Amino acid sequence: MKWEQAIQDFTYYLKIERGLADNTIQNYRLDILKLTNYLSEFDISVSLEAITEEELQGFIYETSKLLNERSQARLISGLKSFFDYLIFEDYRKNNPLELIESPRLGRKLPDTLSTKEIDQLISAIDLSHPQGQRNKAIIETLYGCGLRVSELTGLKLSHLHFDEGFIKVVGKGNKERLVPINSYTQKFIELYKDEIRIHLDPKPEFKDILFLNRRGARLTRAMIFTIVKQLAKQAHIQKNISPHTFRHSFATHLLENGANLRVIQQMLGHESITTTEIYMHLDKTHLRSVLEQFHPRA
Incomplete structure:
Protein backbone atom coordinates (compact mmCIF):
# COMPACT_ATOMS: atom_id res chain seq x y z
CA MET A 1 0.00 0.00 0.00
CA LYS A 2 1.32 3.47 -0.87
CA TRP A 3 1.86 6.14 1.80
CA GLU A 4 -0.56 8.61 0.18
CA GLN A 5 -3.41 6.11 0.09
CA ALA A 6 -2.73 4.97 3.67
CA ILE A 7 -2.80 8.57 4.95
CA GLN A 8 -6.05 9.24 3.10
CA ASP A 9 -7.68 6.07 4.45
CA PHE A 10 -6.42 6.83 7.98
CA THR A 11 -7.92 10.34 7.99
CA TYR A 12 -11.21 8.91 6.71
CA TYR A 13 -11.13 6.33 9.53
CA LEU A 14 -10.47 9.05 12.14
CA LYS A 15 -13.41 11.11 10.90
CA ILE A 16 -16.01 8.43 10.25
CA GLU A 17 -15.22 5.71 12.79
CA ARG A 18 -13.49 7.64 15.57
CA GLY A 19 -15.51 10.85 15.14
CA LEU A 20 -12.53 13.11 15.86
CA ALA A 21 -12.64 16.86 15.32
CA ASP A 22 -11.27 18.27 12.05
CA ASN A 23 -8.41 20.08 13.83
CA THR A 24 -7.29 16.85 15.52
CA ILE A 25 -7.44 14.90 12.25
CA GLN A 26 -5.42 17.60 10.50
CA ASN A 27 -2.73 17.39 13.21
CA TYR A 28 -2.51 13.59 12.79
CA ARG A 29 -2.22 13.99 9.04
CA LEU A 30 0.50 16.65 9.27
CA ASP A 31 2.57 14.47 11.61
CA ILE A 32 2.52 11.57 9.13
CA LEU A 33 3.38 13.93 6.26
CA LYS A 34 6.40 15.09 8.28
CA LEU A 35 7.54 11.47 8.29
CA THR A 36 7.13 11.04 4.53
CA ASN A 37 8.94 14.35 3.91
CA TYR A 38 11.80 13.17 6.14
CA SER A 47 7.35 1.07 2.34
CA LEU A 48 4.95 1.59 5.25
CA GLU A 49 4.84 -2.20 5.63
CA ALA A 50 8.62 -2.45 6.01
CA ILE A 51 9.63 0.70 7.90
CA THR A 52 11.52 -0.19 11.10
CA GLU A 53 11.91 1.15 14.63
CA GLU A 54 15.44 2.38 13.81
CA GLU A 55 14.23 4.46 10.86
CA LEU A 56 11.44 5.97 12.95
CA GLN A 57 13.87 6.74 15.77
CA GLY A 58 16.01 8.65 13.27
CA PHE A 59 12.97 10.63 12.17
CA ILE A 60 11.90 11.43 15.74
CA TYR A 61 15.47 12.46 16.66
CA GLU A 62 15.73 14.87 13.71
CA THR A 63 12.22 16.29 14.09
CA SER A 64 12.34 16.67 17.87
CA LYS A 65 15.19 19.19 17.64
CA LEU A 66 12.58 21.78 16.64
CA LEU A 67 9.77 20.66 19.01
CA ASN A 68 9.04 21.11 22.69
CA GLU A 69 8.29 18.05 24.83
CA ARG A 70 4.52 18.36 24.48
CA SER A 71 4.76 18.49 20.68
CA GLN A 72 7.17 15.54 20.68
CA ALA A 73 4.69 13.51 22.73
CA ARG A 74 1.86 14.38 20.34
CA LEU A 75 3.98 13.42 17.33
CA ILE A 76 4.82 10.00 18.77
CA SER A 77 1.24 9.42 19.87
CA GLY A 78 -0.08 10.28 16.39
CA LEU A 79 2.37 7.96 14.67
CA LYS A 80 1.55 5.14 17.07
CA SER A 81 -2.13 5.55 16.23
CA PHE A 82 -1.33 5.45 12.51
CA PHE A 83 0.62 2.19 12.78
CA ASP A 84 -2.04 0.70 15.07
CA TYR A 85 -4.50 1.46 12.27
CA LEU A 86 -2.25 -0.34 9.77
CA ILE A 87 -2.21 -3.38 12.05
CA PHE A 88 -6.00 -3.19 12.34
CA GLU A 89 -6.26 -3.21 8.53
CA ASP A 90 -3.75 -6.13 8.27
CA TYR A 91 -1.07 -4.10 6.48
CA ARG A 92 1.42 -4.73 9.28
CA LYS A 93 1.93 -7.32 11.99
CA ASN A 94 3.58 -5.02 14.53
CA ASN A 95 3.85 -1.37 15.57
CA PRO A 96 7.46 -0.14 15.09
CA LEU A 97 6.89 2.57 17.71
CA GLU A 98 5.81 0.12 20.40
CA LEU A 99 9.06 0.47 22.36
CA ILE A 100 9.61 4.17 21.68
CA GLU A 101 8.68 6.18 24.77
CA SER A 102 7.15 9.64 24.74
CA PRO A 103 8.71 12.41 26.87
CA ARG A 104 7.31 12.49 30.39
CA LEU A 105 5.11 15.54 30.73
CA GLY A 106 4.24 17.33 33.91
CA ARG A 107 0.56 17.98 34.28
CA LYS A 108 -0.06 21.61 33.38
CA LEU A 109 -2.67 23.22 35.55
CA PRO A 110 -4.97 25.58 33.67
CA ASP A 111 -4.90 29.30 34.40
CA THR A 112 -8.06 30.60 36.06
CA LEU A 113 -9.55 33.94 36.96
CA SER A 114 -11.15 34.77 40.29
CA THR A 115 -14.75 35.98 40.29
CA LYS A 116 -13.40 39.44 41.15
CA GLU A 117 -11.10 39.38 38.08
CA ILE A 118 -13.96 38.23 35.84
CA ASP A 119 -16.16 41.09 37.11
CA GLN A 120 -13.23 43.45 36.60
CA LEU A 121 -12.78 42.27 33.02
CA ILE A 122 -16.47 42.54 32.18
CA SER A 123 -16.57 46.04 33.69
CA ALA A 124 -13.88 47.06 31.20
CA ILE A 125 -16.26 46.49 28.28
CA ASP A 126 -17.33 49.75 26.68
CA LEU A 127 -21.10 49.34 26.33
CA SER A 128 -21.33 52.56 24.30
CA HIS A 129 -19.35 50.83 21.56
CA PRO A 130 -21.49 49.13 18.86
CA GLN A 131 -20.01 45.72 19.76
CA GLY A 132 -19.98 46.29 23.53
CA GLN A 133 -23.24 44.50 24.33
CA ARG A 134 -22.26 41.60 22.06
CA ASN A 135 -18.85 41.26 23.73
CA LYS A 136 -20.45 41.27 27.17
CA ALA A 137 -22.82 38.49 26.11
CA ILE A 138 -19.84 36.54 24.70
CA ILE A 139 -17.81 36.73 27.93
CA GLU A 140 -20.85 35.93 30.09
CA THR A 141 -21.60 32.88 27.88
CA LEU A 142 -18.01 31.61 27.93
CA TYR A 143 -17.92 31.85 31.72
CA GLY A 144 -21.57 31.06 32.49
CA CYS A 145 -21.70 27.89 30.35
CA GLY A 146 -18.05 26.78 30.22
CA LEU A 147 -17.95 26.62 26.41
CA ARG A 148 -14.99 26.01 24.15
CA VAL A 149 -14.36 28.91 21.76
CA SER A 150 -15.43 26.79 18.75
CA GLU A 151 -18.67 25.92 20.58
CA LEU A 152 -19.34 29.60 21.20
CA THR A 153 -18.74 30.71 17.59
CA GLY A 154 -20.98 27.86 16.36
CA LEU A 155 -23.82 28.53 18.82
CA LYS A 156 -27.14 28.81 16.97
CA LEU A 157 -30.34 30.69 17.70
CA SER A 158 -32.26 27.43 17.20
CA HIS A 159 -30.13 25.84 19.95
CA LEU A 160 -31.25 28.31 22.63
CA HIS A 161 -33.85 26.49 24.71
CA PHE A 162 -34.30 29.13 27.39
CA ASP A 163 -37.76 27.95 28.47
CA GLU A 164 -36.19 24.65 29.48
CA GLY A 165 -33.04 26.31 30.87
CA PHE A 166 -30.60 24.69 28.41
CA ILE A 167 -28.60 25.44 25.29
CA LYS A 168 -27.56 22.78 22.78
CA VAL A 169 -23.84 22.79 22.09
CA VAL A 170 -21.93 21.04 19.28
CA GLY A 171 -18.58 19.99 20.72
CA LYS A 172 -15.54 18.06 19.54
CA GLY A 173 -16.22 15.49 16.85
CA ASN A 174 -19.64 17.10 16.23
CA LYS A 175 -20.91 15.57 19.47
CA GLU A 176 -23.99 17.37 20.80
CA ARG A 177 -24.74 17.99 24.46
CA LEU A 178 -27.19 20.02 26.49
CA VAL A 179 -25.63 22.61 28.79
CA PRO A 180 -27.68 24.29 31.54
CA ILE A 181 -27.80 28.08 31.38
CA ASN A 182 -28.56 30.36 34.30
CA SER A 183 -30.98 33.27 34.08
CA TYR A 184 -28.16 35.80 34.55
CA THR A 185 -26.27 34.65 31.44
CA GLN A 186 -29.54 34.22 29.55
CA LYS A 187 -30.41 37.87 30.23
CA PHE A 188 -27.30 39.16 28.42
CA ILE A 189 -27.79 36.84 25.45
CA GLU A 190 -31.40 38.01 25.06
CA LEU A 191 -30.34 41.65 25.39
CA TYR A 192 -27.82 41.22 22.57
CA LYS A 193 -30.19 39.11 20.46
CA ASP A 194 -33.23 41.38 20.80
CA GLU A 195 -31.60 44.81 20.78
CA ILE A 196 -28.34 44.49 18.80
CA ARG A 197 -28.39 41.45 16.54
CA ILE A 198 -31.89 42.26 15.28
CA HIS A 199 -30.47 45.31 13.47
CA LEU A 200 -27.83 43.27 11.60
CA ASP A 201 -28.33 41.74 8.17
CA PRO A 202 -26.95 38.19 8.50
CA LYS A 203 -25.47 36.52 5.45
CA PRO A 204 -27.70 33.62 4.29
CA GLU A 205 -25.38 30.92 5.64
CA PHE A 206 -25.18 32.60 9.06
CA LYS A 207 -28.86 33.45 9.66
CA ASP A 208 -29.04 30.92 12.52
CA ILE A 209 -25.67 31.81 14.10
CA LEU A 210 -26.02 33.75 17.36
CA PHE A 211 -22.87 35.88 17.53
CA LEU A 212 -22.12 37.86 14.37
CA ASN A 213 -19.63 40.48 13.29
CA ARG A 214 -20.60 43.85 11.82
CA ARG A 215 -20.84 42.34 8.33
CA GLY A 216 -23.36 39.71 9.38
CA ALA A 217 -20.87 36.84 9.32
CA ARG A 218 -19.92 34.33 11.98
CA LEU A 219 -17.15 35.41 14.36
CA THR A 220 -13.82 33.61 13.98
CA ARG A 221 -11.86 31.97 16.79
CA ALA A 222 -9.13 34.58 16.26
CA MET A 223 -11.63 37.39 16.80
CA ILE A 224 -12.73 35.95 20.14
CA PHE A 225 -9.07 35.68 21.21
CA THR A 226 -8.54 39.33 20.23
CA ILE A 227 -11.59 40.48 22.21
CA VAL A 228 -10.40 38.65 25.33
CA LYS A 229 -6.80 39.89 25.04
CA GLN A 230 -7.90 43.51 24.60
CA LEU A 231 -10.28 43.32 27.56
CA ALA A 232 -7.56 41.83 29.78
CA LYS A 233 -5.27 44.71 28.85
CA GLN A 234 -7.97 47.30 29.53
CA ALA A 235 -8.80 45.67 32.88
CA HIS A 236 -5.08 45.59 33.86
CA ILE A 237 -5.15 41.82 34.37
CA GLN A 238 -1.57 40.57 34.16
CA LYS A 239 -2.38 36.87 33.67
CA ASN A 240 -1.90 35.34 30.22
CA ILE A 241 -5.54 34.55 29.50
CA SER A 242 -7.47 33.25 26.50
CA PRO A 243 -11.13 32.33 25.84
CA HIS A 244 -10.36 28.90 27.33
CA THR A 245 -9.51 30.58 30.65
CA PHE A 246 -13.23 31.21 31.20
CA ARG A 247 -13.95 27.50 30.71
CA HIS A 248 -11.28 26.64 33.29
CA SER A 249 -12.68 29.24 35.66
CA PHE A 250 -16.23 27.91 35.16
CA ALA A 251 -15.18 24.39 36.17
CA THR A 252 -12.93 25.49 39.04
CA HIS A 253 -15.54 27.77 40.62
CA LEU A 254 -18.21 25.06 40.38
CA LEU A 255 -15.90 22.58 42.07
CA GLU A 256 -14.89 25.04 44.78
CA ASN A 257 -18.55 25.63 45.57
CA GLY A 258 -19.28 21.93 46.00
CA ALA A 259 -20.39 20.72 42.55
CA ASN A 260 -19.97 17.03 41.76
CA LEU A 261 -17.04 16.23 39.43
CA ARG A 262 -19.21 13.94 37.27
CA VAL A 263 -21.74 16.73 36.74
CA ILE A 264 -18.95 19.10 35.71
CA GLN A 265 -17.66 16.43 33.31
CA GLN A 266 -21.07 16.31 31.60
CA MET A 267 -21.35 20.07 31.33
CA LEU A 268 -17.85 20.39 29.85
CA GLY A 269 -18.41 17.51 27.43
CA HIS A 270 -15.33 15.56 28.52
CA GLU A 271 -15.36 11.93 27.39
CA SER A 272 -13.12 10.86 30.27
CA ILE A 273 -13.38 11.84 33.93
CA THR A 274 -9.56 11.99 34.04
CA THR A 275 -9.68 15.10 31.82
CA THR A 276 -12.01 16.78 34.30
CA GLU A 277 -9.85 15.77 37.26
CA ILE A 278 -7.32 18.46 36.34
CA TYR A 279 -9.72 20.90 38.03
CA MET A 280 -9.01 19.26 41.38
CA HIS A 281 -6.19 21.84 41.83
CA LEU A 282 -8.10 23.71 44.54
CA ASP A 283 -6.29 26.03 46.89
CA LYS A 284 -5.39 24.62 50.27
CA THR A 285 -7.74 26.86 52.25
CA HIS A 286 -10.70 25.41 50.34
CA LEU A 287 -9.46 21.83 50.85
CA ARG A 288 -9.14 22.50 54.58
CA SER A 289 -12.66 23.92 54.79
CA VAL A 290 -14.01 20.79 53.04
CA LEU A 291 -12.16 18.59 55.55
CA GLU A 292 -13.52 20.57 58.50
CA GLN A 293 -17.06 20.50 57.12
CA PHE A 294 -17.36 16.87 56.13
CA HIS A 295 -14.88 14.73 58.07
CA PRO A 296 -16.28 13.12 61.25
CA ARG A 297 -13.06 13.81 63.19
CA ALA A 298 -12.96 17.50 62.26
Whole structure:
Protein backbone atom coordinates (compact mmCIF):
# COMPACT_ATOMS: atom_id res chain seq x y z
CA MET A 1 0.00 0.00 0.00
CA LYS A 2 1.32 3.47 -0.87
CA TRP A 3 1.86 6.14 1.80
CA GLU A 4 -0.56 8.61 0.18
CA GLN A 5 -3.41 6.11 0.09
CA ALA A 6 -2.73 4.97 3.67
CA ILE A 7 -2.80 8.57 4.95
CA GLN A 8 -6.05 9.24 3.10
CA ASP A 9 -7.68 6.07 4.45
CA PHE A 10 -6.42 6.83 7.98
CA THR A 11 -7.92 10.34 7.99
CA TYR A 12 -11.21 8.91 6.71
CA TYR A 13 -11.13 6.33 9.53
CA LEU A 14 -10.47 9.05 12.14
CA LYS A 15 -13.41 11.11 10.90
CA ILE A 16 -16.01 8.43 10.25
CA GLU A 17 -15.22 5.71 12.79
CA ARG A 18 -13.49 7.64 15.57
CA GLY A 19 -15.51 10.85 15.14
CA LEU A 20 -12.53 13.11 15.86
CA ALA A 21 -12.64 16.86 15.32
CA ASP A 22 -11.27 18.27 12.05
CA ASN A 23 -8.41 20.08 13.83
CA THR A 24 -7.29 16.85 15.52
CA ILE A 25 -7.44 14.90 12.25
CA GLN A 26 -5.42 17.60 10.50
CA ASN A 27 -2.73 17.39 13.21
CA TYR A 28 -2.51 13.59 12.79
CA ARG A 29 -2.22 13.99 9.04
CA LEU A 30 0.50 16.65 9.27
CA ASP A 31 2.57 14.47 11.61
CA ILE A 32 2.52 11.57 9.13
CA LEU A 33 3.38 13.93 6.26
CA LYS A 34 6.40 15.09 8.28
CA LEU A 35 7.54 11.47 8.29
CA THR A 36 7.13 11.04 4.53
CA ASN A 37 8.94 14.35 3.91
CA TYR A 38 11.80 13.17 6.14
CA LEU A 39 12.08 9.89 4.22
CA SER A 40 12.17 11.82 0.95
CA GLU A 41 14.69 14.40 2.20
CA PHE A 42 17.13 11.74 3.44
CA ASP A 43 16.52 9.55 0.38
CA ILE A 44 15.17 6.65 2.44
CA SER A 45 13.10 4.42 0.20
CA VAL A 46 10.96 2.23 2.43
CA SER A 47 7.35 1.07 2.34
CA LEU A 48 4.95 1.59 5.25
CA GLU A 49 4.84 -2.20 5.63
CA ALA A 50 8.62 -2.45 6.01
CA ILE A 51 9.63 0.70 7.90
CA THR A 52 11.52 -0.19 11.10
CA GLU A 53 11.91 1.15 14.63
CA GLU A 54 15.44 2.38 13.81
CA GLU A 55 14.23 4.46 10.86
CA LEU A 56 11.44 5.97 12.95
CA GLN A 57 13.87 6.74 15.77
CA GLY A 58 16.01 8.65 13.27
CA PHE A 59 12.97 10.63 12.17
CA ILE A 60 11.90 11.43 15.74
CA TYR A 61 15.47 12.46 16.66
CA GLU A 62 15.73 14.87 13.71
CA THR A 63 12.22 16.29 14.09
CA SER A 64 12.34 16.67 17.87
CA LYS A 65 15.19 19.19 17.64
CA LEU A 66 12.58 21.78 16.64
CA LEU A 67 9.77 20.66 19.01
CA ASN A 68 9.04 21.11 22.69
CA GLU A 69 8.29 18.05 24.83
CA ARG A 70 4.52 18.36 24.48
CA SER A 71 4.76 18.49 20.68
CA GLN A 72 7.17 15.54 20.68
CA ALA A 73 4.69 13.51 22.73
CA ARG A 74 1.86 14.38 20.34
CA LEU A 75 3.98 13.42 17.33
CA ILE A 76 4.82 10.00 18.77
CA SER A 77 1.24 9.42 19.87
CA GLY A 78 -0.08 10.28 16.39
CA LEU A 79 2.37 7.96 14.67
CA LYS A 80 1.55 5.14 17.07
CA SER A 81 -2.13 5.55 16.23
CA PHE A 82 -1.33 5.45 12.51
CA PHE A 83 0.62 2.19 12.78
CA ASP A 84 -2.04 0.70 15.07
CA TYR A 85 -4.50 1.46 12.27
CA LEU A 86 -2.25 -0.34 9.77
CA ILE A 87 -2.21 -3.38 12.05
CA PHE A 88 -6.00 -3.19 12.34
CA GLU A 89 -6.26 -3.21 8.53
CA ASP A 90 -3.75 -6.13 8.27
CA TYR A 91 -1.07 -4.10 6.48
CA ARG A 92 1.42 -4.73 9.28
CA LYS A 93 1.93 -7.32 11.99
CA ASN A 94 3.58 -5.02 14.53
CA ASN A 95 3.85 -1.37 15.57
CA PRO A 96 7.46 -0.14 15.09
CA LEU A 97 6.89 2.57 17.71
CA GLU A 98 5.81 0.12 20.40
CA LEU A 99 9.06 0.47 22.36
CA ILE A 100 9.61 4.17 21.68
CA GLU A 101 8.68 6.18 24.77
CA SER A 102 7.15 9.64 24.74
CA PRO A 103 8.71 12.41 26.87
CA ARG A 104 7.31 12.49 30.39
CA LEU A 105 5.11 15.54 30.73
CA GLY A 106 4.24 17.33 33.91
CA ARG A 107 0.56 17.98 34.28
CA LYS A 108 -0.06 21.61 33.38
CA LEU A 109 -2.67 23.22 35.55
CA PRO A 110 -4.97 25.58 33.67
CA ASP A 111 -4.90 29.30 34.40
CA THR A 112 -8.06 30.60 36.06
CA LEU A 113 -9.55 33.94 36.96
CA SER A 114 -11.15 34.77 40.29
CA THR A 115 -14.75 35.98 40.29
CA LYS A 116 -13.40 39.44 41.15
CA GLU A 117 -11.10 39.38 38.08
CA ILE A 118 -13.96 38.23 35.84
CA ASP A 119 -16.16 41.09 37.11
CA GLN A 120 -13.23 43.45 36.60
CA LEU A 121 -12.78 42.27 33.02
CA ILE A 122 -16.47 42.54 32.18
CA SER A 123 -16.57 46.04 33.69
CA ALA A 124 -13.88 47.06 31.20
CA ILE A 125 -16.26 46.49 28.28
CA ASP A 126 -17.33 49.75 26.68
CA LEU A 127 -21.10 49.34 26.33
CA SER A 128 -21.33 52.56 24.30
CA HIS A 129 -19.35 50.83 21.56
CA PRO A 130 -21.49 49.13 18.86
CA GLN A 131 -20.01 45.72 19.76
CA GLY A 132 -19.98 46.29 23.53
CA GLN A 133 -23.24 44.50 24.33
CA ARG A 134 -22.26 41.60 22.06
CA ASN A 135 -18.85 41.26 23.73
CA LYS A 136 -20.45 41.27 27.17
CA ALA A 137 -22.82 38.49 26.11
CA ILE A 138 -19.84 36.54 24.70
CA ILE A 139 -17.81 36.73 27.93
CA GLU A 140 -20.85 35.93 30.09
CA THR A 141 -21.60 32.88 27.88
CA LEU A 142 -18.01 31.61 27.93
CA TYR A 143 -17.92 31.85 31.72
CA GLY A 144 -21.57 31.06 32.49
CA CYS A 145 -21.70 27.89 30.35
CA GLY A 146 -18.05 26.78 30.22
CA LEU A 147 -17.95 26.62 26.41
CA ARG A 148 -14.99 26.01 24.15
CA VAL A 149 -14.36 28.91 21.76
CA SER A 150 -15.43 26.79 18.75
CA GLU A 151 -18.67 25.92 20.58
CA LEU A 152 -19.34 29.60 21.20
CA THR A 153 -18.74 30.71 17.59
CA GLY A 154 -20.98 27.86 16.36
CA LEU A 155 -23.82 28.53 18.82
CA LYS A 156 -27.14 28.81 16.97
CA LEU A 157 -30.34 30.69 17.70
CA SER A 158 -32.26 27.43 17.20
CA HIS A 159 -30.13 25.84 19.95
CA LEU A 160 -31.25 28.31 22.63
CA HIS A 161 -33.85 26.49 24.71
CA PHE A 162 -34.30 29.13 27.39
CA ASP A 163 -37.76 27.95 28.47
CA GLU A 164 -36.19 24.65 29.48
CA GLY A 165 -33.04 26.31 30.87
CA PHE A 166 -30.60 24.69 28.41
CA ILE A 167 -28.60 25.44 25.29
CA LYS A 168 -27.56 22.78 22.78
CA VAL A 169 -23.84 22.79 22.09
CA VAL A 170 -21.93 21.04 19.28
CA GLY A 171 -18.58 19.99 20.72
CA LYS A 172 -15.54 18.06 19.54
CA GLY A 173 -16.22 15.49 16.85
CA ASN A 174 -19.64 17.10 16.23
CA LYS A 175 -20.91 15.57 19.47
CA GLU A 176 -23.99 17.37 20.80
CA ARG A 177 -24.74 17.99 24.46
CA LEU A 178 -27.19 20.02 26.49
CA VAL A 179 -25.63 22.61 28.79
CA PRO A 180 -27.68 24.29 31.54
CA ILE A 181 -27.80 28.08 31.38
CA ASN A 182 -28.56 30.36 34.30
CA SER A 183 -30.98 33.27 34.08
CA TYR A 184 -28.16 35.80 34.55
CA THR A 185 -26.27 34.65 31.44
CA GLN A 186 -29.54 34.22 29.55
CA LYS A 187 -30.41 37.87 30.23
CA PHE A 188 -27.30 39.16 28.42
CA ILE A 189 -27.79 36.84 25.45
CA GLU A 190 -31.40 38.01 25.06
CA LEU A 191 -30.34 41.65 25.39
CA TYR A 192 -27.82 41.22 22.57
CA LYS A 193 -30.19 39.11 20.46
CA ASP A 194 -33.23 41.38 20.80
CA GLU A 195 -31.60 44.81 20.78
CA ILE A 196 -28.34 44.49 18.80
CA ARG A 197 -28.39 41.45 16.54
CA ILE A 198 -31.89 42.26 15.28
CA HIS A 199 -30.47 45.31 13.47
CA LEU A 200 -27.83 43.27 11.60
CA ASP A 201 -28.33 41.74 8.17
CA PRO A 202 -26.95 38.19 8.50
CA LYS A 203 -25.47 36.52 5.45
CA PRO A 204 -27.70 33.62 4.29
CA GLU A 205 -25.38 30.92 5.64
CA PHE A 206 -25.18 32.60 9.06
CA LYS A 207 -28.86 33.45 9.66
CA ASP A 208 -29.04 30.92 12.52
CA ILE A 209 -25.67 31.81 14.10
CA LEU A 210 -26.02 33.75 17.36
CA PHE A 211 -22.87 35.88 17.53
CA LEU A 212 -22.12 37.86 14.37
CA ASN A 213 -19.63 40.48 13.29
CA ARG A 214 -20.60 43.85 11.82
CA ARG A 215 -20.84 42.34 8.33
CA GLY A 216 -23.36 39.71 9.38
CA ALA A 217 -20.87 36.84 9.32
CA ARG A 218 -19.92 34.33 11.98
CA LEU A 219 -17.15 35.41 14.36
CA THR A 220 -13.82 33.61 13.98
CA ARG A 221 -11.86 31.97 16.79
CA ALA A 222 -9.13 34.58 16.26
CA MET A 223 -11.63 37.39 16.80
CA ILE A 224 -12.73 35.95 20.14
CA PHE A 225 -9.07 35.68 21.21
CA THR A 226 -8.54 39.33 20.23
CA ILE A 227 -11.59 40.48 22.21
CA VAL A 228 -10.40 38.65 25.33
CA LYS A 229 -6.80 39.89 25.04
CA GLN A 230 -7.90 43.51 24.60
CA LEU A 231 -10.28 43.32 27.56
CA ALA A 232 -7.56 41.83 29.78
CA LYS A 233 -5.27 44.71 28.85
CA GLN A 234 -7.97 47.30 29.53
CA ALA A 235 -8.80 45.67 32.88
CA HIS A 236 -5.08 45.59 33.86
CA ILE A 237 -5.15 41.82 34.37
CA GLN A 238 -1.57 40.57 34.16
CA LYS A 239 -2.38 36.87 33.67
CA ASN A 240 -1.90 35.34 30.22
CA ILE A 241 -5.54 34.55 29.50
CA SER A 242 -7.47 33.25 26.50
CA PRO A 243 -11.13 32.33 25.84
CA HIS A 244 -10.36 28.90 27.33
CA THR A 245 -9.51 30.58 30.65
CA PHE A 246 -13.23 31.21 31.20
CA ARG A 247 -13.95 27.50 30.71
CA HIS A 248 -11.28 26.64 33.29
CA SER A 249 -12.68 29.24 35.66
CA PHE A 250 -16.23 27.91 35.16
CA ALA A 251 -15.18 24.39 36.17
CA THR A 252 -12.93 25.49 39.04
CA HIS A 253 -15.54 27.77 40.62
CA LEU A 254 -18.21 25.06 40.38
CA LEU A 255 -15.90 22.58 42.07
CA GLU A 256 -14.89 25.04 44.78
CA ASN A 257 -18.55 25.63 45.57
CA GLY A 258 -19.28 21.93 46.00
CA ALA A 259 -20.39 20.72 42.55
CA ASN A 260 -19.97 17.03 41.76
CA LEU A 261 -17.04 16.23 39.43
CA ARG A 262 -19.21 13.94 37.27
CA VAL A 263 -21.74 16.73 36.74
CA ILE A 264 -18.95 19.10 35.71
CA GLN A 265 -17.66 16.43 33.31
CA GLN A 266 -21.07 16.31 31.60
CA MET A 267 -21.35 20.07 31.33
CA LEU A 268 -17.85 20.39 29.85
CA GLY A 269 -18.41 17.51 27.43
CA HIS A 270 -15.33 15.56 28.52
CA GLU A 271 -15.36 11.93 27.39
CA SER A 272 -13.12 10.86 30.27
CA ILE A 273 -13.38 11.84 33.93
CA THR A 274 -9.56 11.99 34.04
CA THR A 275 -9.68 15.10 31.82
CA THR A 276 -12.01 16.78 34.30
CA GLU A 277 -9.85 15.77 37.26
CA ILE A 278 -7.32 18.46 36.34
CA TYR A 279 -9.72 20.90 38.03
CA MET A 280 -9.01 19.26 41.38
CA HIS A 281 -6.19 21.84 41.83
CA LEU A 282 -8.10 23.71 44.54
CA ASP A 283 -6.29 26.03 46.89
CA LYS A 284 -5.39 24.62 50.27
CA THR A 285 -7.74 26.86 52.25
CA HIS A 286 -10.70 25.41 50.34
CA LEU A 287 -9.46 21.83 50.85
CA ARG A 288 -9.14 22.50 54.58
CA SER A 289 -12.66 23.92 54.79
CA VAL A 290 -14.01 20.79 53.04
CA LEU A 291 -12.16 18.59 55.55
CA GLU A 292 -13.52 20.57 58.50
CA GLN A 293 -17.06 20.50 57.12
CA PHE A 294 -17.36 16.87 56.13
CA HIS A 295 -14.88 14.73 58.07
CA PRO A 296 -16.28 13.12 61.25
CA ARG A 297 -13.06 13.81 63.19
CA ALA A 298 -12.96 17.50 62.26
